[in-house]
Amino acid sequence: MKTYKIIVVENDEDEQFFMKEGFDSTGLFEIITMVKSGDELFEWLEANMDSQPDLILSDLNMPGKNGYDIIDEMKASPVYAAIPVVITSTSSTPTIIAKCLTRGAADYVVKPETFIEYVPYVQGLYQRITDKKLVK
Amino acid sequence: MIPNYQLLFETLGEAILTLDRDGFILYANPAAIQLTGYSIEELVNLPFRKLYPDDEDIVKAEYELDLAQKHGRFIVEGWRRRKDGSQFWSELTLSPIRQRNELAGFSCLLRNISEKKTHELNLRKSEERFRLMVEAVRDYAIFMLDPTGHIMSWNDGARRLKGYRADEVIGKHFSIFYTTDDLETEKPRRELEIAVATGKYEEEGWRIRKNGSLFWANILLTALFNEQNQLIGFSKVTRDLTERRDNEEVLRQSEERYRALVEQLNDYGIFMLDEKGRIVSWNEGARRINGYTAEEIIGKYFSIFYPEEDLISGKPAMELKVARAQGKYEEEGWRLRKDGTRFWASVVITAVYSNKGNHIGFSKVTRDLSERKEAERALKLSFERYRQLASELKEANTELQYANQELEQFTSIVSHDLQEPIRTIKSFLQLIELKLNQGQHDDLKTYINKSINAANRMRELIHNLLHYSQLNKNDVVVEKIVVGDLVNEVMQNLKTAIDASRAEVRIESDVEQIEGDRVQIVQLIQNLVSNALKFTKDNNPQVVIRCSRENGQVKFSVADNGIGIASGDMEKVFEIFRRLHTAKDYPGTGIGLAICKKIVDRHRGRIWPESEPGKGTTFYFTLNEDETTSLPRK
Numbered sequence: 001m002k003t004y005k006i007i008v009v010e011n012d013e014d015e016q017f018f019m020k021e022g023f024d025s026t027g028l029f030e031i032i033t034m035v036k037s038g039d040e041l042f043e044w045l046e047a048n049m050d051s052q053p054d055l056i057l058s059d060l061n062m063p064g065k066n067g068y069d070i071i072d073e074m075k076a077s078p079v080y081a082a083i084p085v086v087i088t089s090t091s092s093t094p095t096i097i098a099k100c101l102t103r104g105a106a107d108y109v110v111k112p113e114t115f116i117e118y119v120p121y122v123q124g125l126y127q128r129i130t131d132k133k134l135v136k
Numbered sequence: 137m138i139p140n141y142q143l144l145f146e147t148l149g150e151a152i153l154t155l156d157r158d159g160f161i162l163y164a165n166p167a168a169i170q171l172t173g174y175s176i177e178e179l180v181n182l183p184f185r186k187l188y189p190d191d192e193d194i195v196k197a198e199y200e201l202d203l204a205q206k207h208g209r210f211i212v213e214g215w216r217r218r219k220d221g222s223q224f225w226s227e228l229t230l231s232p233i234r235q236r237n238e239l240a241g242f243s244c245l246l247r248n249i250s251e252k253k254t255h256e257l258n259l260r261k262s263e264e265r266f267r268l269m270v271e272a273v274r275d276y277a278i279f280m281l282d283p284t285g286h287i288m289s290w291n292d293g294a295r296r297l298k299g300y301r302a303d304e305v306i307g308k309h310f311s312i313f314y315t316t317d318d319l320e321t322e323k324p325r326r327e328l329e330i331a332v333a334t335g336k337y338e339e340e341g342w343r344i345r346k347n348g349s350l351f352w353a354n355i356l357l358t359a360l361f362n363e364q365n366q367l368i369g370f371s372k373v374t375r376d377l378t379e380r381r382d383n384e385e386v387l388r389q390s391e392e393r394y395r396a397l398v399e400q401l402n403d404y405g406i407f408m409l410d411e412k413g414r415i416v417s418w419n420e421g422a423r424r425i426n427g428y429t430a431e432e433i434i435g436k437y438f439s440i441f442y443p444e445e446d447l448i449s450g451k452p453a454m455e456l457k458v459a460r461a462q463g464k465y466e467e468e469g470w471r472l473r474k475d476g477t478r479f480w481a482s483v484v485i486t487a488v489y490s491n492k493g494n495h496i497g498f499s500k501v502t503r504d505l506s507e508r509k510e511a512e513r514a515l516k517l518s519f520e521r522y523r524q525l526a527s528e529l530k531e532a533n534t535e536l537q538y539a540n541q542e543l544e545q546f547t548s549i550v551s552h553d554l555q556e557p558i559r560t561i562k563s564f565l566q567l568i569e570l571k572l573n574q575g576q577h578d579d580l581k582t583y584i585n586k587s588i589n590a591a592n593r594m595r596e597l598i599h600n601l602l603h604y605s606q607l608n609k610n611d612v613v614v615e616k617i618v619v620g621d622l623v624n625e626v627m628q629n630l631k632t633a634i635d636a637s638r639a640e641v642r643i644e645s646d647v648e649q650i651e652g653d654r655v656q657i658v659q660l661i662q663n664l665v666s667n668a669l670k671f672t673k674d675n676n677p678q679v680v681i682r683c684s685r686e687n688g689q690v691k692f693s694v695a696d697n698g699i700g701i702a703s704g705d706m707e708k709v710f711e712i713f714r715r716l717h718t719a720k721d722y723p724g725t726g727i728g729l730a731i732c733k734k735i736v737d738r739h740r741g742r743i744w745p746e747s748e749p750g751k752g753t754t755f756y757f758t759l760n761e762d763e764t765t766s767l768p769r770k
Contacts, residue, residue, distance in 0.1 A: 091555065
């Protein structure tokens with residue numbers, strides 16, 4: 001089974017912690033790095049040109065460059081445009097989901113009710129990526 | 137012979153001869169000798185018949201002598217022959233001479249009347265020419281009536297016109313040409329009477345042909361008097377005008393149709409003016425438009441329709457002048473109705489000329505455009521109303537869009553910003569429960585603290601959100617605010633923060649007072665100064681608050697020497713709950729500038745930052761821009 005290399009963008013440190021536990025316990029993803037904002041993401045990508053991720057999973061609402069900014073900047077860049085960006089957020093509001101997909105998000109996944117439910121979330125995410133062939 | 141008589145005969149200017157009983161000449165006086173060209177010797181014993189044109193015509197000469205003998209006298213006119221064979225027209229008077237009751241011979245008076253005869257013949261020739269001419273006239277019936285009205289002559293034109301031949305009609309009374317109606321009123325008799333009294337009678341009327349058909353006749357009856365002034369009859373000339381009358385009838389009908397059409401036209405006032413501008417005809421449309429009836433208006437000057445100022449300026453006369461000079465005058469203008477009200481008229485005045493080219497007046501066509509004008513006005517009003525409505529709709533649409541944006545913003549806030557702390561709290565509570573179940577108590581205090589922090593953050597968010605939404609509900613209370621008081625209040629509110637950051641806040645204002653909602657403007661400046669204090673990289677923030685008036689427009693600025701804003705982030709700063717920096721670096725909820733933006737919007741102003749990252753930011757804002765011309769941003 002293929003393991004996807006992933007970068008997680010999440011500003012909340014507690015959430016980051018529980019997400020990592022979820023990803024690690026399933027063994028379906030390899031977290032390359034976890035960053036707190038779009039600003040940090042692009043800094044990292046610039047600094048690590050050799051190890052590009054299969055996928056970026058990003059929160060929407062963050063100080064500095066938020067999820068929308070990340071989509072826009074990735075899509076506008078000739079280097080990063082091919083890397084799929086999956087947005088994850090607490091909101092299940094259709095208009096917000098539509099807005100993300102319109103802007104170029106590869107997918108939108110609603111965050112689990114609590115931090116301790118990240119294992120099924122990660123399993124579901126893996127299934128979606130495979131089904132939708134988001135990673136080439 | 138008695139010598140006395142001899143002398144008489146010898147000297148008489150008329151030719152005298154005596155004949156024996158057999159007609160041989162016994163005596164001829166000198167006048168006879170001169171007249172006949174014979175000598176006395178030749179004449180004596182010459183048979184009288186030798187003077188006749190045919191000298192062998194014994195019978196005629198014998199007959200005439202016989203008649204003279206029988207009646208005692210015989211007078212005859214005829215040709216006589218001279219010796220040289222030439223002829224002369226003579227009047228011959230033969231009388232028998234008796235002696236003892238027995239015929240002894242004849243006396244003979246011979247008068248040369250050639251001259252008289254020639255005159256008579258010329259007259260007759262001339263008469264004949266006229267007669268022939270009259271008879272030959274084909275288009276006129278010309279005939280003579282005797283004093284009682286009986287037909288005495290008949291020409292070819294009469295035959296053609298009336299259908300009678302001369303022999304059918306001569307001697308008949310001319311009343312045979314009249315209709316029964318005319319006969320009942322004794323019209324023929326009256327016509328003759330009038331002709332006698334006035335010399336002639338002329339008329340047009342219906343007459344009857346032989347075949348009973350009617351024709352429209354022009355007749356001229358002339359009474360004829362002789363030298364003694366006695367009535368000797370009448371000449372009558374008749375012309376058939378049926379064709380002309382037919383043409384006239386067609387014309388008349390056409391004219392009638394046209395007149396009926398004009399008279400009944402409702403929408404156009406059509407009437408005629410004489411050359412002086414007096415109204416001579418009036419149609420239904422004119423009555424409807426101008427309000428006068430035909431009886432009231434005919435004979436009046438058309439200037440009656442003009443307002444006083446037009447009368448004073450001589451406009452009606454000018455219009456006629458133009459119409460006459462250029463054929464027509466056209467305009468739109470105010471005219472008066474009978475009741476004195478005005479109407480907006482379209483007027484065309486056209487000069488009218490007779491067939492012979494004489495100017496006989498003007499036609500005037502008037503249309504009441506008031507209704508059209510009214511419709512145009514209504515249309516314009518309606519257009520303006522719709523424009524107003526469209527503009528209002530546009531405004532409402534903008535407001536709706538704005539409200540929609542706010543709603544979307546609110547949705548985003550509830551689904552993210554508010555939901556996040558709840559989720560955090562719930563997550564840690566579940567963890568606590570999990571740990572308690574497992575009998576582990578190590579991390580519980582941390583989890584509880586995180587929950588409390590999340591709850592505080594949420595409380596702050598809700599507080600700010602309420603504050604923000606409150607700005608929508610309350611109307612802006614506009615009052616005059618002294619700028620100095622305004623800044624003092626801000627400094628008072630921020631005293632603790634200013635002291636803590638050891639900031640230097642300077643005020644430069646050349647504006648005495650402004651208009652606005654005091655509470656909101658204080659909040660606005662306070663938020664900007666607060667941000668200026670917060671986003672600094674060292675401990676010595678320099679803040680300058682400026683207030684100036686440019687072209688009557690109040691412009692504030694709050695400048696700092698802080699971290700600045702990246703050019704791509706200039707628009708993001710006003711988004712609600714948007715933070716460009718993490719809470720750890722620069723704490724805040726992202727509501728401050730959103731509130732600033734809203735306050736400025738509600739004061740119909742603009743707010744914008746200018747910044748150089750690393751060197752500082754200046755926030756500008758204006759107020760009440762709709763009251764003055766917009767200022768350029770720089």
